[in-house]
């Protein structure tokens with residue numbers, strides 16, 4: 001019971017619950033009511049999720065403040081987004097189906113203050129580093145870091161002597 005109360009005393013949990021409510025209203029075309037629920041949730045939690053966004057099960061939001069999720073964004077199940085993340089649109093880029101915002105697969109982790117722009121697709125189990133600026137698709141299980149983001153393959157496919165090579169270079173300086 002105590003653990004449940006501690007879980008509920010967590011503003012990002014309120015933000016996701018409010019979004020579920022707002023999204024249902026949005027889908028029933030009660031758009032003003034949906035926007036009001038979303039606006040109230042933003043005031044209470046600092047998390048700004050447009051009611052049109054589609055969010056899968058068990059989304060985890062860390063800290064939450066400054067998180068922005070745009071209207072046509074799609075998020076799969078079991079994703080984790082940290083504070084300051086933006087899933088936004090890139091001006092003038094719209095897919096034929098109207099999508100303007102990123103689509104995340106399942107189990108995607110997005111680090112603090114990462115910015116993902118446009119109707120890009122991030123595959124299942126991908127990771128986005130803190131403060132990355134991602135403008136292109138990220139394949140499943142790959143990691144994107146930096147600004148503009150560069151892509152890193154899954155760890156098992158990276159050069160096995162990467163850190164050793166760095167240590168050798170440092171020793172030679």
Ligand SMILES: CC(C)(COP(=O)(O)OP(=O)(O)OC[C@H]1O[C@@H](n2cnc3c(N)ncnc32)[C@H](O)[C@@H]1OP(=O)(O)O)[C@@H](O)C(=O)NCCC(=O)NCCS
Pocket residue numbers: 062082110111112127128129130131132143144145146152155
């Ligand atoms: C990207 C991340 C998930 C690590 O992924 P990883 O696959 O384990 O990456 P590694 O640590 O092996 O680093 C691989 C390369 O990416 C670089 N890198 C890692 N994180 C980075 C970041 N956020 N920004 C820029 N470069 C980064 C490393 O320096 C390394 O560079 P190199 O190839 O030139 O040596 C992690 O660094 C990260 O940013 N997590 C988010 C954590 C967060 O937001 N915390 C806030 C808590 S409140």
